[in-house]
Amino acid sequence: MLLSELKTGEIGVIVKVNGSGAFRKRILEMGFIKGKAIKVILNAPLKDPIKYKVMDYEVSLRRSEASLIEVTYPETMTEKTSVAEEYLFEDNTDCEGCVLKKAPNSSRQITIALVGNPNAGKTSLFNIASGSHEHVGNYGGVTVDSKEGKIKHNGYKIKLVDLPGTYSISAYTPEELYVRKYLIEEKPDVVINVVAASNLERNLYLTTELIDMELPLVMDLNMYDELQASGSEFDHQMLAKLLGIPILPTVSKSGQGVSELFDTAIRVYEEKEPVVRRIKINYGNVIENSISRIKIQLDKEKNIELVYPTRYLAIKLLEKDREITRFVKAHYPDAASIMEKVSSQIKEIEDTLQEDTESAITNARYGFVAGGLRETFKENVKDSDSTRIIDAVVTNKYVGFPLFFLFMWIMFECTFRLGAYPMEWIESGVGWLGDLIKQYMPDGMFKDLLVDGIIGGVGGVVVFLPNIVILYAFISFMEDSGYMARAAFIMDKVMHKIGLHGKSFIPLVMGFGCNVPAILATRTIESRNSRMITILINPFMSCSARLPVYLLFVGIFFKSHAGLALFGLYLIGILIAIISARLFKRFLFQGNDTPFVMELPPYRIPTVKAVIRHMWDKSKQYLKKMGGVILIASIIIWFLGYFPNNEEMNQQFDTMIAQVEENHSLQLIDENQKEEQISELESERNTQHTENSYIGKIGKFIEPVMAPLGFDWKISVSLLTGSAAKEVIVSTLGVLYTGDEESDETSLRARLLNANNMDGSPTFTPLVVISLLLFVLIYFPCVATVAAIKEEAGSWKWGIFSLFYTTLLAWLVSFLVYQIGSMFV
C-alpha cells in the first residue's frame, strides 16, 4: 500500500521509496528509509499536504509525493525490520589514512565553521558566541548565506562562520553545494557540527558525511534542555568515544555550555583533545569492497592535489553524485577507466543488494547512526502535547484559514492603533524642534534647509518608527514560535494552485518586513521556476517602507477603519501577486513544480529577550535609514526645490508687497486687507518659486503621464523620489507641502489635508488617495529590491523586467481606479 492511503493516526512501516532524482535523495536523507515507522499526524485544511511523523520529527508531504512511498502495516511486516537496526557498530575501524587536516600554526588565528541541519540552532550559537544579531527563526532555511563573526577565546582570534542549514552535503540544493564547497575549499581549522538534541537520529546523518570528509569535528549538542525535559537518557560521552568526536551539550539561546564548546574546539585544533579519533564508517562488505576497488584506482593518480579524501570520492561516486563525477572527470587523466570501474561497481552493488546504491549507502549511514544511538540513547517516547493541541487548532480544516486571517488583521490593527500613541509623541517632538529652530535661528538659507528640508523630510518619516517596530514584533513572533512553518503548510495547496510552492509562502510573508531579505530567502526553494516566480511577485508584498505612506493617508482619510483599510491594502497586494504568479507560470516559467518536503518544527515560546532584541535591531535599522538614505534624499529634494533662486521674480513680488504696504500707509486699504493681500502674494511667490525650481520642472515634465491618475506634479515627484526608498515619498511630500507661511501647521497630515489645487479644490480627495495608495503598493519598492532581484535571478534582465512590470501595472490599476471612480464621485 501507499503512504498516501494511510489514514490520520495510522502507522506504517516504509517498504520502498519510489521516484527519482533530488526528491528521492532528499527524503531518503531525511530518514524515509526501509523499515522506518511513519505516522500520519494530520491533513492540511484543504486535505493536502499531510503531516507525518518520522524519526521523532514532523514533516509535511503532498499527497502526490506520499504516493511514491510504499508502506505496510507493522503487524504484516515479515522481512527484517530495518537495515539500520542490524548495524554492528563494532565493524567501524580507525581511519589510518586520514591526512587532510591542516597542521596547527602558531598564529593563534583560526577559522571555525558551524554546520548542521536547518533549525538546529546554528545562528543562535553564532549570535551568542560572536555577539551578532543575525536573523533567527523557528523554521528551516533562515540562513541562506554564510555569515562571519570574530571572537576572542583563550588567547585565540576565532573567525566564526555560520553556514546555511543542510540535511546532508549531497550538493542537490544550492545550500548543500555551498556548504560542501566551503568545507573543501576553505578548509576551516575546526568544524562545529550543531546537532539538535531533540532530534538526534536525523541530525547525526549529516555527521556521518562530515566523518567521511575527514574534517576536524566537535559536536554541539544544542537544545540540551529540551532533551532533558523530555525524560530521555543520553550518554553523550559514550557516543563521543564511539564516534571519536567530542560532544558538548549546550543551550545556545541562553549561552549555557558555549564557552566549554569553544575550549574543546581549540583543544581539537591543538590536537590535545583525548576523545578525538579518526573512524571509518563501515558500509557493509558489499559496499566496502566496491569503495576499496574505486579507491585503489583513484590512489593510482599520485599527482592529483588531495582536495577531497579519496575514500570520500569513492563513496560519492557510488552515490552517483553529479558534482563529484564532474570533478573526477575534470581532474583525473584516467577518468574514463575510473568511471568504468564505478559503473561496474554500482551494478554489482545493485545486483547483490537489490536496491540502488543511493538507498544502500543512505541505509548504511542510518544504520551507523542507529548503531551508535542503540548503545547510548534511551528515548522516552512522548508526543509533544502542546504542539499537538496547537496544531489541531491552527491547521484545522474549518478554523485554520480564518485563524490565519484573524492573526493578520490583529497584526495590522495593532500596528495602527497601538502605534498611534507613541507616534503622536514623536510628532509633537518633531513639531517642537521645528518651532524651536524657527523661533531662535536667524532667517536664512540654512534655516530653510533645516526646517523645510531636514525636519520636514526626515521628521515626516521618523514618526512612523513605533508602527514599524510593532509590525516587526508580530513577524518575529510568527517566525520564532514556529507558526510561520504552519502557515506555509496550510497554504501549500493554495500556493500550488497558483503555480507556487508552499515554501514560497515564507519569503512572501517576510516581504511584509523588507523585500530584500525576503528575496534572498527564496534560496531555500529548490525549483528554479517557483523561485523565480516568488522573487518576481515579492515586490507586491507591502514592505515596512511602504507602511509610513499607508499610515499617513489612511490616518487622514480612513481613520475610523484604519486597521481594515491597511489589511485591505495588504490583501490587494497579495491578490495582485497571485494574478501575476499565474501569468508568470503560464507565460514565463512553465514546467513541473518540485515536491513539498518541509520540516515542521515543534512550537517554541519566543523569549521576551529575543523579541525585544528583534524590535531593538529593527529600530536601529530604521533610524540608520533615517540618518542615511532618507536624510540624503530629503536634502537633495530640498536643494532641487529651493534652486534656482529667481531674483527677478522675487523683486517683482517684493515690489508688489511694497505697493500693498504703501496702499496701506496711504490708507487706501485697512490692516486686514493689507495682511490678506500680502499673504496671497507670499503664497503666490511660494507656488511660483516651487513650480520654477528644478524639482518643479521635473514634476511638470512627468505630470502629463501622472495626471490621468489624479496626481499633481508634487505627488508625481514624490513617487519618483520614492524609487530610492518608499519612505522618501513621505519625506518628499513633507518638503514640498510646506503649507502656508502664516499658518502654523507643523503636522504633515494637516498640511496635506489643507493642500489645494490651483482652482481651489482639495488636492487629496479620497479617490486620489486610493489611486495613490494603489500606485505605491504596486510599483517597485526600491532600487535595493531591483538590485536583489538582479543578484538572485542572475541577470539584470529580471531586475529591469520587475521595474517595468510593476510600474506599468501600478499605472494601469491607478488609472482604472481613478477614471472609473471619477464617473461616480
Place this chain on the structure above:
Amino acid sequence: MIQEILVAITGIIVLVVVAHRVYNFFRNDKPSGGSCGCSHCGPQVSKNR
C-alpha cells in the same frame, strides 16, 4: 553669508556621499548566477593558503 556657506558645505557632502554610493553600486562586480540562475551556484570561496 554663514548660512549660505553651511548650505554649500552640506551640498558638497551630499554630492560626495551620493557619488560614492553610486560608484560602489556599479563597482560591485560580485560574480553571480550559475547554471541554475541562483547566486549560490559556484560560490567563489578562495582557498586558505
